[in-house]
């Protein structure tokens with residue numbers, strides 16, 4: 001009976017790890033890219049042209065911006081702190 005849920009848990013864990021490593025490698029690729037080259041946003045996967053050396057995400061302004069979303073997902077510690085601050 002427990003077979004179904006076990007395999008589901010395995011899949012979820014594998015998917016999460018792969019997704020995280022993929023995002024980090026995409027972030028490194030954008031960081032290493034030259035200014036003016038077409039890169040893929042590490043957070044949402046949208047292509048954009050790199051405007052400056054520190055330009056790493058397609059959107060880093062506003063509440064739901066790709067920069068904050070990426071780092072909130074990449075660093076669980078920061079996520080915890082953000083929750084404490086909201087209290």
Ligand SMILES: [Zn+2]
Pocket residue numbers: 041042043044045046057058059066
């Ligand atoms: Zn983006």
